[in-house]
Amino acid sequence: xxxxxxxxxxxxxxxxxxxxxxxxxxxxxxxxxxxxxxxxxxxxxxxxxxxxxxxxxxxxxxxxxxxxxxxxxxxxxxxxxxxxxxxxxxxxxxxxxxxxxxxxxxxxxxxxxxxxxxxxxxxxxxxxxxxxxxxxxxxxxxxxxxxxxxxxxxxxxxxxxxxxxxxxxxxxxxxxxxxxxxxxxxxxxxxxxxxxxxxxxxxxxxxxxxxxxxxxxxxxxxxxxxxxxxxxxxxxxxxxxxxxxxxxxxxxxxxxxxxxxxxxxxxxxxxxxxxxxxxxxxxx
Amino acid sequence: xxxxxxxxxxxxxxxxxxxxxxxxxxxxxxxxxxxxxxxxxxxxxxxxxxxxxxxxxxxxxxxxxxxxxxxxxxxxxxxxxxxxxxxxxxxxxxxxxxxxxxxxxxxxxxxxxxxxxxxxxxxxxxxxxxxxxxxxxxxxxxxxxxxxxxxxxxxxxxxxxxxxxxxxxxxxxxxxxxxxxxxxxxxxxxxxxxxxxxxxxxxxxxxxxxxxxxxxxxxxxxxxxxxxxxxxxxxxxxxxxxxxxxxxxxxxxxxxxxxxxxxxxxxxxxxxxxxxxxxxxxxxxxxxxxxxxxxx
Amino acid sequence: xxxxxxxxxxxxxxxxxxxxxxxxxxxxxxxxxxxxxxxxxxxxxxxxxxxxxxxxxxxxxxxxxxxxxxxxxxxxxxxxxxxxxxxxxxxxxxxxxxxxxxxxxxxxxxxxxxxxxxxxxxxxxxxxxxxxxxxxxxxxxxxxxxxxxxxxxxxxxxxxxxxxxxxxxxxxxxxxxxxxxxxxxxxxxxxxxxxxxxxxxxxxxxxxxxxxxxxxxxxxxxxxxxxxxxxxxxxxxxxxxxxxxxxxxxxxxxxxxx
Numbered sequence: 001x002x003x004x005x006x007x008x009x010x011x012x013x014x015x016x017x018x019x020x021x022x023x024x025x026x027x028x029x030x031x032x033x034x035x036x037x038x039x040x041x042x043x044x045x046x047x048x049x050x051x052x053x054x055x056x057x058x059x060x061x062x063x064x065x066x067x068x069x070x071x072x073x074x075x076x077x078x079x080x081x082x083x084x085x086x087x088x089x090x091x092x093x094x095x096x097x098x099x100x101x102x103x104x105x106x107x108x109x110x111x112x113x114x115x116x117x118x119x120x121x122x123x124x125x126x127x128x129x130x131x132x133x134x135x136x137x138x139x140x141x142x143x144x145x146x147x148x149x150x151x152x153x154x155x156x157x158x159x160x161x162x163x164x165x166x167x168x169x170x171x172x173x174x175x176x177x178x179x180x181x182x183x184x185x186x187x188x189x190x191x192x193x194x195x196x197x198x199x200x201x202x203x204x205x206x207x208x209x210x211x212x213x214x215x216x217x218x219x220x221x222x223x224x225x226x227x228x229x230x231x232x233x234x235x236x237x238x239x240x241x242x243x244x245x246x247x248x249x250x251x252x253x254x255x256x257x258x259x260x261x262x263x264x265x266x267x268x269x270x271x272x273x274x275x276x277x278x279x280x281x282x283x284x
Numbered sequence: 285x286x287x288x289x290x291x292x293x294x295x296x297x298x299x300x301x302x303x304x305x306x307x308x309x310x311x312x313x314x315x316x317x318x319x320x321x322x323x324x325x326x327x328x329x330x331x332x333x334x335x336x337x338x339x340x341x342x343x344x345x346x347x348x349x350x351x352x353x354x355x356x357x358x359x360x361x362x363x364x365x366x367x368x369x370x371x372x373x374x375x376x377x378x379x380x381x382x383x384x385x386x387x388x389x390x391x392x393x394x395x396x397x398x399x400x401x402x403x404x405x406x407x408x409x410x411x412x413x414x415x416x417x418x419x420x421x422x423x424x425x426x427x428x429x430x431x432x433x434x435x436x437x438x439x440x441x442x443x444x445x446x447x448x449x450x451x452x453x454x455x456x457x458x459x460x461x462x463x464x465x466x467x468x469x470x471x472x473x474x475x476x477x478x479x480x481x482x483x484x485x486x487x488x489x490x491x492x493x494x495x496x497x498x499x500x501x502x503x504x505x506x507x508x509x510x511x512x513x514x515x516x517x518x519x520x521x522x523x524x525x526x527x528x529x530x531x532x533x534x535x536x537x538x539x540x541x542x543x544x545x546x547x548x549x550x551x552x553x554x555x556x557x558x559x560x561x562x563x564x565x566x567x568x569x570x571x572x573x574x575x576x577x578x579x580x
Numbered sequence: 581x582x583x584x585x586x587x588x589x590x591x592x593x594x595x596x597x598x599x600x601x602x603x604x605x606x607x608x609x610x611x612x613x614x615x616x617x618x619x620x621x622x623x624x625x626x627x628x629x630x631x632x633x634x635x636x637x638x639x640x641x642x643x644x645x646x647x648x649x650x651x652x653x654x655x656x657x658x659x660x661x662x663x664x665x666x667x668x669x670x671x672x673x674x675x676x677x678x679x680x681x682x683x684x685x686x687x688x689x690x691x692x693x694x695x696x697x698x699x700x701x702x703x704x705x706x707x708x709x710x711x712x713x714x715x716x717x718x719x720x721x722x723x724x725x726x727x728x729x730x731x732x733x734x735x736x737x738x739x740x741x742x743x744x745x746x747x748x749x750x751x752x753x754x755x756x757x758x759x760x761x762x763x764x765x766x767x768x769x770x771x772x773x774x775x776x777x778x779x780x781x782x783x784x785x786x787x788x789x790x791x792x793x794x795x796x797x798x799x800x801x802x803x804x805x806x807x808x809x810x811x812x813x814x815x816x817x818x819x820x821x822x823x824x825x826x827x828x829x830x831x832x833x834x835x836x837x838x
Contacts, residue, residue, distance in 0.1 A: 122664045
């Protein structure tokens with residue numbers, strides 16, 4: 001039985017976008033309204049080998065096919081253990097897929113160049129505590145091969161965006177949790193990426209911090225960036241996402257536009273989510 | 285409030301009791317043989333008499349320095365280094381060496397070993413002869429063995445060989461008789477009436493201070509000490525007695541007391557490794573004994 | 581290569597900001613100073629023991645800095661999760677690994693420069709001599725030797741799960757090779773045929789770190805080693821370090837980060 005409730009159009013084939021220069025010119029020449037796929041996942045299967053003797057392989061993701069279009073904010077949802085992080089790990093090249101393919105800008109994620117136009121914010125990460133924010137950003141921008149003059153300009157811009165200008169020369173170990181999360185966002189933006197992968201970007205932040213992160217995501221969307229993010233905050237997802245996908249037990253259960261899903265299932269996103277994960281309270 | 289005062293009073297009481305106990309135990313502790321704190325040497329405090337096992341290592345280290353770092357390991361041919369040269373050259377030990385000192389490494393077994401010989405000292409040299417390649421060194425470089433001998437002596441103050449060897453090099457090769465005398469006196473505190481130490485002290489009086497009377501006294505005392513300490517043993521160490529008697533004989537010869545000198549030579553002959561040489565000396569002295577105040 | 585240099589620079593910056601080196605340097609200066617103030621029979625010219633003690637401390641500190649710094653690199657990246665944002669950048673695992681190796685090695689070599697400068701001052705104060713050639717040979721051989729140790733520790737940090745176990749094992753292997761590596765062939769000759777063949781194989785397979793220990797030559801004022809011999813030794817160490825980094829890469833490229 002096919003449990004997938006796909007309501008969106010089939011994913012458009014990859015158009016070799018990686019060969020195009022960075023920026024938004026890649027849309028030129030295409031029919032009006034056409035949005036090339038930034039992320040293309042086909043029949044992705046991820047298995048983990050257990051370290052315990054005699055135990056079987058653990059299936060984390062089962063035959064996942066998904067595409068994320070350029071310029072959209074895509075929410076990747078699911079309860080803990082649904083396979084979200086495993087999928088992200090494959091997209092970022094941390095884990096090789098057991099089978100299937102995953103491409104970013106038409107380039108296989110196993111290739112380093114696939115990450116050239118990508119920004120990534122992990123859920124909880126402690127950055128090099130012996131560095132200042134400025135030094136951290138300088139280090140990452142060197143890896144992106146950004147020229148020195150442009151590098152300094154970008155550092156100024158992202159630090160201003162995340163409101164960390166005043167603390168740019170302070171060691172990261174002296175930062176509060178919120179400040180560390182903002183440093184994380186700054187490093188994810190240092191290369192002016194066309195695709196942002198955010199793993200629980202508002203996790204552990206106070207309401208003000210969450211609002212700021214939401215504002216930044218909206219601003220990025222307005223700039224035409226593609227944002228792919230996972231979250232447990234369904235209200236937040238509903239507010240900022242164009243499309244969502246809900247995973248459960250390694251399988252993609254539903255994917256589509258937030259409005260379309262609400263219309264089709266006659267419920268809001270939270271209710272749909274609970275239905276999919278099998279939670280059935282009396283009042284639902 | 286009352287409870288607080290009670291606690292303070294109890295604390296003061298305990299402090300007084302502790303201080304009293306410490307004061308009463310201190311006298312006993314300072315006199316106690318097992319008190320390591322009498323010594324400021326941290327190694328002694330930490331491992332006590334166990335430090336003596338390191339003393340031999342440092343004595344050997346001095347010999348390594350004597351050879352400018354060239355020395356066999358336990359995996360090499362050790363036969364040629366059975367006696368530390370610093371002791372042998374000091375006349376403190378008889379030679380026990382059997383192998384070829386200049387070539388203890390032998391032929392190299394493989395290319396790695398052949399190559400490795402470029403990276404460590406592998407030529408036999410002696411510091412008192414100028415050390416590495418002779419012209420590069422200086423005979424006074426023999427001073428470099430002193431720190432290790434000093435450490436060996438500190439670690440095992442009851443090892444007479446360390447005192448006699450150090451005193452020899454200080455006295456005869458570094459022109460430091462005062463330091464040598466001080467060291468030997470220190471040694472005699474740890475090893476009262478030790479004949480080898482007394483003999484070495486006598487050499488300082490006789491050879492450096494030209495004080496025959498003091499030298500005679502201490503050597504005569506050394507002979508008695510030897511008889512008391514070694515003479516009673518089934519297998520006594522006669523090497524040192526022979527040296528004392530030989531030096532006493534020479535001293536008496538110089539003083540013109542030929543009968544006494546001959547008597548010492550006669551005694552030395554009993555323990556000598558080459559009695560015929562001594563007999564030859566006795567034969568030379570015998571005719572002069574008859575001529576009072578004859579030429580030496 | 582620029583990515584590896586960026587990672588290497590990070591490691592050097594870490595070393596510069598950590599206290600390990602400063603503490604070890606201060607201890608070396610303190611112990612050498614204390615030993616230098618000891619009076620041995622009123623002879624102020626006694627120098628070699630001080631050179632030996634100072635060099636021994638430098639060797640211990642150098643090994644500690646190299647092993648401790650390298651052993652924590654990859655595990656610390658994983659533990660503090662900094663590996664995730666790093667690997668999400670356009671950088672290969674090989675570049676990260678080589679950068680880590682390079683950073684640890686250059687940082688250790690820079691520490692050794694500071695240590696050997698101090699040694700030079702101590703030796704010159706006692707002997708009024710500054711044999712630059714032999715000091716350079718000793719420093720450079722020490723550096724390439726630690727390159728092999730760093731390669732070995734880096735491999736250990738990928739194979740062993742515990743940093744402490746890796747440090748212990750690296751110290752034991754390094755010390756073992758330094759003390760008995762040169763004599764394994766003699767040991768093999770005294771054993772039965774099978775055991776002897778195994779020990780002999782080990783003798784040829786291990787990196788002969790003891791070759792690079794030329795402290796005795798410095799302490800006892802021996803002449804320079806032939807430059808061709810020095811060159812062969814340097815190449816030998818670099819090739820060995822390269823092999824270890826390659827082995828580390830083979831392990832690291834298969835690691836998955838979860």
